[in-house]
Amino acid sequence: MTAPPDFRTGHRATASSPLAARLVLGAAALALLLGLGGAVRATLARDDARAQVESARRAVVPMRAELRDREYRSRRDATWRHQAELTASSAPPRVIADLAALLPGDARVERLDLRYGDQLELDFHVETRSPAAYDRFLAALVASGRVEKVVPGPEVREGEAATSVKAVYRPGGRP
């Protein structure tokens, strides 16, 4: 039985058939549900991701501290090992012997300081009978290859020459 025609403006909200309207409404409801489901899933995934990030951050903190500690200990151990090696390879008698070998006959070392760190720094006071002897000593010192970064101090050249010299000792350098 066909329903009689009805032209009321509010009778059919749209021009579509009741079936089409139901289908559209159903599709809209389905889309809404899917959208809501997607939103809920996205929210849950976001919260999960945030929790994972926070967990990872918390896990990283002690690891970072451990890393810092290990790096510190490694640097400290390396320094100690280097100093130990430097002390072994550049023992004071060896250094004194090397310097003595370079001194001209008319020169003498009055004082010698050895500072063992990352490298062995020498600070010594030398006196020569003549400025020429001092110059020969410096030339021999540089040419020896045993030291580098030679920094001569202020000189007194009145007959005898007296000055301080700073340099870095190179263990195993050119003899």
Next chain:
Amino acid sequence: MSWLGGRTLVALDATGLTGAALARGLRRGEAAAPLRVPLPAGALVPDPVESSLKRPADVKSGLAELLDRLGRPPKATLVLPMGLARFELLEPPPQTDAREFARFRLGPTLPFASAEAIIEVVPAGGARVLAAAVRREVVAAYEDLAASCGLGLERIDLMPLTAVTARRAALPASALDVILGDVAFTVCVHEQGELRVFHQRWRDPGVADLERIARAVDLAARGQGGAVSPRVLVLGEGSAEVAAGLVARGRSAQAGSEMAFLGAAA
């Protein structure tokens, strides 16, 4: 009060308003004689594009009077006048929604946007449907009119769909009907249970009106190759005069009852 057990019909047209109360249940089909309230000329002019209620106050006054005489029914079926809608006989393809097909076919022919159209279809026999498209705002004006009189709307029907449907309910094997409105008329040819021809024409006030109707009747009858009974049934306001005019012009015609005109709306 008859409307307590039945339905009330209110039909509107340019010259007046017609109201009828139809009984239901055991007294189904019984009806008091239709009541008519005339309208001043120009108060209601059926127009497919703009509001037909050119002088809403006059129409409201007429409707209020009619409702008073009908016993103030809380609800009624409003039957809008001929001349508001565009009609077309269609045969939708199988598995196709008839109303959507009608929108597809009628949409481009309307003098307004298809989206503004209210489209309804009624069975026309076989796979055929008679589709009608009316502008939403035109209907809305009538809804406002009913609301202003405190009348609830059970349904809104449209002439001549009401009459065509009523005729199809008790259809002879073949029939040629003329359905009269105040500003338009319709010629329908029914054959073997199907509505074969549906032509709607504007009326031409004056002597030429009868000639115009007679020509339309002849044209419809010729289109059916003489298979249709030549006896014409004329329905609507002034049906007796038009039937007499057709007889005077050598056609076989008779006037139908007012309730046959309104019956389907019940």
